[in-house]
Amino acid sequence: MLNPQVVDSTLAVALSKGGDFAEIFVEDRQATGTSLDDGKIEEMSSGRNRGAGIRVIVGETTGFAHTTDLSEEGLAKAAMAAAAVATRSPQGGTVSAGDVGGSGAGLREMEAGRFKGTYEPLLAKLSGREGRVILPESVPKSRKVELLRQADEIARAQGGAIAQVMAGYGDSRRRFLVANSDGVWAEDDQVRTRISVSCVAVGDAGMQTGYESVAETVGFELFEKVKVEEVAAAAADRALAKLNARPAPSGALPVVLKGGSGGILFHEACGHGLEADHIVKDSSVYAGKVGELVASPLVTLVDDGMMAGEWGNFLVDDEGMPAKRNVLIENGVLTDYMWDYVRGRKRGVPSGQGRGRGGAGLGSSGNGRRQSYEHLPMVRMTNTYLIAGSDDPDEIVAQTPRGVYVAKLGGGQVNTTTGDFVFGMVEAYLIEDGRITEPLRDANLIGNGPEVLRRIDAVAGDFSMSPGTCGKDGQSVPVGCGQPTLRITEVTIGGTAGA
Amino acid sequence: MPETKTQMNPSHEGNQADRRRGATPEGAPDLGQLVAGIVGQAKSGEDIEAFAGWDREVSVRTYEGEIEHLVSAESAGVGIRVVSAGKAGFAYCGTLDRSAIAEALAEARDNLTFATPDEFVGLAEPDGVVAPDLELIANDFAELDTTAKVAMALELESKVAEGDKRIKKVESSNYSDVIWHSALASTKGIQASTSATRAFIHAVAIASDGGEPRTGVGYSVGKAPGELSVDEAARDAIERSTLLLGAKKPKSGRLDVVFDPRVTSTLLSILAGTLSGEAVEKGRSLFAGRMGEDIGSELLTVTEDPTDPKAYLASCYDGEGLATRRTELVSKGVLSAYLYDSYSARRAGTKSTGSAVRSGFQGTPGVGARALSCQPGDLTQAEMIAGIENGILVTSISGVHSGVNPISGDFSVGAEGVLIRSGKLAEPVKEATIASTIQRMLLGVSAVGSDVEWMPSSAAGVSLAMADVSLSGD
Numbered sequence: 001m002l003n004p005q006v007v008d009s010t011l012a013v014a015l016s017k018g019g020d021f022a023e024i025f026v027e028d029r030q031a032t033g034t035s036l037d038d039g040k041i042e043e044m045s046s047g048r049n050r051g052a053g054i055r056v057i058v059g060e061t062t063g064f065a066h067t068t069d070l071s072e073e074g075l076a077k078a079a080m081a082a083a084a085v086a087t088r089s090p091q092g093g094t095v096s097a098g099d100v101g102g103s104g105a106g107l108r109e110m111e112a113g114r115f116k117g118t119y120e121p122l123l124a125k126l127s128g129r130e131g132r133v134i135l136p137e138s139v140p141k142s143r144k145v146e147l148l149r150q151a152d153e154i155a156r157a158q159g160g161a162i163a164q165v166m167a168g169y170g171d172s173r174r175r176f177l178v179a180n181s182d183g184v185w186a187e188d189d190q191v192r193t194r195i196s197v198s199c200v201a202v203g204d205a206g207m208q209t210g211y212e213s214v215a216e217t218v219g220f221e222l223f224e225k226v227k228v229e230e231v232a233a234a235a236a237d238r239a240l241a242k243l244n245a246r247p248a249p250s251g252a253l254p255v256v257l258k259g260g261s262g263g264i265l266f267h268e269a270c271g272h273g274l275e276a277d278h279i280v281k282d283s284s285v286y287a288g289k290v291g292e293l294v295a296s297p298l299v300t301l302v303d304d305g306m307m308a309g310e311w312g313n314f315l316v317d318d319e320g321m322p323a324k325r326n327v328l329i330e331n332g333v334l335t336d337y338m339w340d341y342v343r344g345r346k347r348g349v350p351s352g353q354g355r356g357r358g359g360a361g362l363g364s365s366g367n368g369r370r371q372s373y374e375h376l377p378m379v380r381m382t383n384t385y386l387i388a389g390s391d392d393p394d395e396i397v398a399q400t401p402r403g404v405y406v407a408k409l410g411g412g413q414v415n416t417t418t419g420d421f422v423f424g425m426v427e428a429y430l431i432e433d434g435r436i437t438e439p440l441r442d443a444n445l446i447g448n449g450p451e452v453l454r455r456i457d458a459v460a461g462d463f464s465m466s467p468g469t470c471g472k473d474g475q476s477v478p479v480g481c482g483q484p485t486l487r488i489t490e491v492t493i494g495g496t497a498g499a
Numbered sequence: 500m501p502e503t504k505t506q507m508n509p510s511h512e513g514n515q516a517d518r519r520r521g522a523t524p525e526g527a528p529d530l531g532q533l534v535a536g537i538v539g540q541a542k543s544g545e546d547i548e549a550f551a552g553w554d555r556e557v558s559v560r561t562y563e564g565e566i567e568h569l570v571s572a573e574s575a576g577v578g579i580r581v582v583s584a585g586k587a588g589f590a591y592c593g594t595l596d597r598s599a600i601a602e603a604l605a606e607a608r609d610n611l612t613f614a615t616p617d618e619f620v621g622l623a624e625p626d627g628v629v630a631p632d633l634e635l636i637a638n639d640f641a642e643l644d645t646t647a648k649v650a651m652a653l654e655l656e657s658k659v660a661e662g663d664k665r666i667k668k669v670e671s672s673n674y675s676d677v678i679w680h681s682a683l684a685s686t687k688g689i690q691a692s693t694s695a696t697r698a699f700i701h702a703v704a705i706a707s708d709g710g711e712p713r714t715g716v717g718y719s720v721g722k723a724p725g726e727l728s729v730d731e732a733a734r735d736a737i738e739r740s741t742l743l744l745g746a747k748k749p750k751s752g753r754l755d756v757v758f759d760p761r762v763t764s765t766l767l768s769i770l771a772g773t774l775s776g777e778a779v780e781k782g783r784s785l786f787a788g789r790m791g792e793d794i795g796s797e798l799l800t801v802t803e804d805p806t807d808p809k810a811y812l813a814s815c816y817d818g819e820g821l822a823t824r825r826t827e828l829v830s831k832g833v834l835s836a837y838l839y840d841s842y843s844a845r846r847a848g849t850k851s852t853g854s855a856v857r858s859g860f861q862g863t864p865g866v867g868a869r870a871l872s873c874q875p876g877d878l879t880q881a882e883m884i885a886g887i888e889n890g891i892l893v894t895s896i897s898g899v900h901s902g903v904n905p906i907s908g909d910f911s912v913g914a915e916g917v918l919i920r921s922g923k924l925a926e927p928v929k930e931a932t933i934a935s936t937i938q939r940m941l942l943g944v945s946a947v948g949s950d951v952e953w954m955p956s957s958a959a960g961v962s963l964a965m966a967d968v969s970l971s972g973d
Contacts, residue, residue: 038781040615042587043580043863046606049593062568068575068594084645085569145613164782200783200906207785209906248911250934250971251751281562283670283705283714376568411901413913417670417705417714420930422913424901443911444902446932446971492748494902494911494932496969 001026001177001187002052006072010054011181014079017086019056019063021342022079023180025318026052026070027373031172032136036148038164044141053373054082057342061085066374133191134220136171144169147223151197151232158236161243163207164200167232171220176373178320182345186320192311192478193222194467197235203243208441210238211410211426215467215478217313238408238427241439248428248443248495254403255445255488256396256431260464262409263481266301267384267470268421269414269449270294274303274328275367275379276339278416280346285419285450286334294334295453298389298486301329303338305366305382310480311467312382317341319368319377326365329453340368340379371475381470385482389459393485396458398434404493405429405436406445411468419449422494443495452488460485523680524636524694527553528575528595530682531692537579537600538684545583545608548622548685548819551595552576552860557645558675561652567671569649576860581607582621586614591861622685623819623841626850630815630822631806635695637723640678648674651700651729658733659702659717665741667712670703676724683820691820697811698724699955700732706740713746713929715739720811720955742894743915746929749972755890755945756933756968757883757919760952760960762896763873766940767801767958771868772905773937774828774836776843776852778866785908785938786834794834795941800874801829803838803854810870811955818855818864826852828871832941840866871958876947880962883946890919891970893933908936914970931972940965 007024014022027050034044052075053066063085067078151167171193179185194215201208212235214226257265270286278284286294295301305323307313314323319341327335339347344363369380397405405428412423428440465482523529530551537549553575560567577600578591588611592599614620643651656672676698683691701718717736719727758766778784786794805814805823814823819841826836839847840855843866856867884892897913904910911934918925935943948962 034613036615040617041613042615043589043620044610044613045589045591045863046610047578047591047593047603047861048599049576049861051593059565060562061566064568064570064572066572066574068596081571084571085566141610141613202782206908207783207906209904242907248934250932250969252973281670282668374572374574376570411898413897413901415714415897417712418929420897420913420915422898422901422932424898424911442902442904442907442909443934444898444913444932446898446913446930448930492751492930492932492971492973494913494934494969494971496911496934 001028001175002070006075007179009072010075010079011179013076014054014056014083015181017083019058019083019086021057021181023055023178023319024052024075025176025178025373027174027176029172029174029372030137031170032141032144033168033170034145034148035166035168036152037166039152041145041148049372051373052078053375054078055376056082056086058086062376064376132221133218135191136173136193136219139220147195147228150228151195154229154232155197155199155236158233159201159240161201161203161240162199162236163202165197167197168195170194176318178318180320184320186316188314188316190217190314191219192217193219195228195231197232199236199239201239201243205243208239208242208245210235210240210242212238213467215311216309217311218309241427242441245439245441247497248440249404249493249497250495252490252492254400255491255493256400256403256405257409257483257486258405258407259393259460259462259483259485260466261406261483262466263385263483264409264412264423264468266386266483267381267479267481268412268423269447269452270301270329271381271384272414273416273419273449274337276337276343277379279337280343284416289334290336292334293332294450295329295332296456297332298456298459299329299332299453300327300387301384302327302387303367303381303384307383307480310383310465312479317366317368318370319364321364321366321368323382324366336365338367338379338381339363339365340377343379369477371477375475378473380472380477381479383465383480383482385465386459386484386486388461388463388484391458391460393460393462396460396485396487397431397436400431400434400487403431404440405431414449420446421449422446440495443493445491445493447491452491455489456486457489458487522694524678526555527680530680531690533595534682534684537577537604538686540604541686545581546622546686548580548683550578550681550683550857550860552679552681554677554679556675556677557648559649559652559673561649561656561672564653564656566649569645577603578860578862579603579607580622580863581611583611585616585618585620586611587620588612588614589863619842619845621841621845622687623689623821623851623855624687625689626821628822628824628853633806633808633813633815635722635813637696637726639725640696640723643724648676648724651724651727655700655702655729655732658729659704659736662733663737663741665706665708665744666704666737667707668705670705672702674700683816685820689820691816693814693816696722698722698727700727700729702732702736704736704740706744708744710745713740713743718955739894742917743927743929746915746927748930749918749928749970751971751973753967753969755887755964755966757880757887757890757892758963759892759894760950760962761954762893763963764954764956764958764960765896765899766963767871767873768868768956769899769903769905769937770801771803771838771871774838775866776837776839776847779837780843780846783906785906789834792834793832795829795832796944797832798876798947799829799832799941799944800827801871802827802874803868803871805869807870809953810959811953812869812957814869817853818857821851821853821855823853838866838868840864868957872951873947873961873963875949875951875961877949878946880948880950883948883962883964884919884924885922886946887919887964888921891928892917892919892924905937908938910935910937910940928972931970934969934971940968943967
């Protein structure tokens with residue numbers, strides 16, 4: 001995307017004021033989106049964003065600037081803007097690496113980080129995927145539109161009560177090059193495709209909604225595997241099932257989460273709290289707990305950027321580090337946090353799972369991600385999931401005298417400092433005498449991460465993943481969440497009916 | 500979808516605030532000429548609308564007395580809609596580069612061929628409404644240099660850290676400002692050029708008195724750095740993080756609720772979504788067909804007024820270049836208006852309320868609110884609390900996107916706050932939810948406070964009391 005001489009000269013400018021580390025991230029992203037609503041294909045949208053983000057690190061301080069001007073002069077200008085932090089201390093004086101670098105390993109790491117000008121070849125690109133990826137730009141737009149018409153037709157055919165259908169299709173191709181003064185040079189070419197259907201059903205008790213989506217880090221070949229009809233029918237059935245739903249209970253009850261109902265429980269209950277940026281600031285309930293039992297022994301939690309095709313999959317992260325599979329909690333014991341390049345680099349030690357390649361990238365777990373070249377990277381999840389257990393899903397329900405069965409989860413939100421989190425249920429049923437009975441209206445569930453994780457007392461052998469969009473500090477990135485059927489002995493359900 | 504803590508930031512949506520005769524700010528490109536040039540390329544039988552946005556932002560975050568990051572950035576881009584024979588297509592480019600714009604125009608023309616013809620699709624027609632004359636650029640915006648901005652973030656951090664011994668940490672202290680400029684032109688004769696400035700500071704405090712930590716965000720916002728109050732933001736962060744120390748999970752039950760102004764601001768935004776003309780026309784509004792009926796307590800009067808310069812997203816023009824205007828949505832509990840953009844208005848056989856919003860150059864316009872507020876009552880929050888026997892003051896809510904269904908009306912959110920017993924604040928609570936339905940909540944409003952406060956969002960806050968809501972805990 002840029003020739004090595006331009007990269008060299010830009011990084012040299014970025015370090016000209018005395019920074020310890022500099023990085024250039026060049027991105028070219030193309031996206032297409034179209035939606036069908038009220039029976040009509042609406043305004044199709046397509047566009048392109050291309051630019052570069054440059055960051056310079058001096059001690060504890062990061063300077064960042066971005067530009068759409070990819071000429072050598074344009075990049076130099078952005079590099080100078082990012083480098084300005086190197087000349088600005090908190091008091092307005094001059095900061096040099098030696099002033100703020102700390103001691104020991106940190107300082108040595110910085111010296112080693114001086115601009116090398118030679119790169120470790122880490123050319124991920126599309127290699128190995130090229131043969132089977134159907135690139136979005138190679139597919140006629142009319143074919144994309146056709147999928148939506150199909151979705152509309154099938155959804156409406158699920159029942160006369162389906163009053164409205166909205167279907168959306170989107171694809172993107174994101175190519176980037178990232179190179180840094182530690183000698184890292186990596187490229188990736190990420191193709192993502194998604195389809196979603198949301199339905200409104202109308203009944204005597206008012207309107208209800210149902211939503212279903214499929215989203216993967218693949219091209220249009222997604223539709224060789226995924227049947228649009230099934231996505232549409234699932235959304236419609238969800239809305240129809242809720243037409244006669246009763247209000248959800250209010251209070252603490254046992255909850256059984258269906259396999260693949262979202263996995264958002266773990267994303268919120270501990271995923272965010274295991275991101276190293278919260279850990280180094282001691283603003284997570286999980287800080288300082290490595291080696292401790294933080295969950296039920298049935299819990300083995302993994303974050304896996306290498307999970308082929310999943311929504312949070314990539315070959316290298318947005319700091320040029322290869323995607324990895326990281327076990328975060330093993331049999332209930334906290335094994336490690338998720339790290340990005342810079343925080344891993346500061347830590348300076350390889351962590352337990354064979355990460356790092358001896359030189360650059362030491363300590364990164366491949367979790368450095370950013371929304372676009374206009375954003376600073378930070379620690380983010382990829383595909384986060386609970387490993388399947390051995391219980392039988394039906395048996396878990398049968399052994400629950402009274403509780404709530406959640407078949408589909410919506411979103412969630414967490415305060416990492418307190419560990420308190422909410423997650424929403426969008427398809428749920430009462431469990432009475434060990435049987436799934438009445439459908440329930442939407443509600444949030446609320447709990448405290450470490451407490452809820454300790455209350456998991458059954459994990460089944462079934463498993464599946466779901467896509468989501470994770471927002472943090474104003475940036476959105478695609479993530480996957482997965483989980484088998486499991487039971488929490490008690491969690492608060494935020495409904496309005498007597499529990 | 501998964502989400503972590505919500506953070507308040509200045510909007511970068513270039514259209515969402517503007518200045519009437521928005522001269523090009525210093526250093527900004529001449530967008531007016533650019534969009535006129537695009538519109539001039541319209542072929543016979545087609546209409547074109549071109550929107551261009553530019554912004555320049557500075558943002559500083561400090562942590563433990565050091566700059567964590569300093570970002571200085573400029574962004575610009577163009578979004579083009581082409582309409583022909585009841586079909587519309589859209590394309591954008593994240594640059595002002597001529598060849599990229601030409602490519603986007605060609606793409607938009609191609610994209611429209613896939614749309615289903617719809618007689619109501621079309622660009623906004625000038626409607627003769629005169630745009631308000633709002634001054635949304637602060638003249639002294641550029642007075643502070645970067646060093647002074649860094650100093651402001653550091654000052655906020657130290658004032659929070661040292662303001663109360665229960666503050667254990669300041670997770671981040673932030674300064675940001677943005678100047679934006681946008682221009683819109685169309686073959687219908689619309690020309691709307693806008694500019695605005697905003698400055699914002701906020702700190703995230705972590706407090707503890709030996710037990711579990713609690714967090715609180717404090718902020719101050721203005722059109723220029725000179726309007727910001729570090730003391731106010733620091734006090735806000737300290738108060739919010741210490742108020743709930745020692746909070747416990749409450750028992751479940753039904754009780755009365757007083758919503759803190761910040762929470763009410765979120766509730767008003769939810770309400771506005773249900774009153775979108777597009778939702779009404781497409782059968783997704785729970786208030787469709789209820790015009791002129793009682794949908795709320797007679798204490799409730801809700802207005803959308805982007806012409807009010809106090810509103811954070813005050814604006815002279817909407818996202819289609821029509822003049823903004825005041826619309827009373829709920830009058831003493833009676834549903835009196837929906838919000839419309841030009842498409843939904845045409846479909847409904849009425850006129851646009853100037854309520855098109857767009858999320859920067861990459862988005863197409865849709866119906867949205869910018870400046871909602873409740874007509875204030877005459878009670879202070881303390882007086883409202885004094886009138887409640889058994890209730891809760893809710894100071895923050897979470898999971899709005901996952902627990903509020905604006906179509907069915909089901910409402911369930913995570914809540915933190917302080918219980919009210921016999922008219923007095925009692926113990927703080929956490930890890931609870933409050934639940935009801937949007938319909939019941941509007942009818943249950945029992946008092947509106949006198950404390951209207953504009954927030955960095957699309958709605959003003961005010962203390963709001965309502966009867967009989969479910970609290971879920973143990």
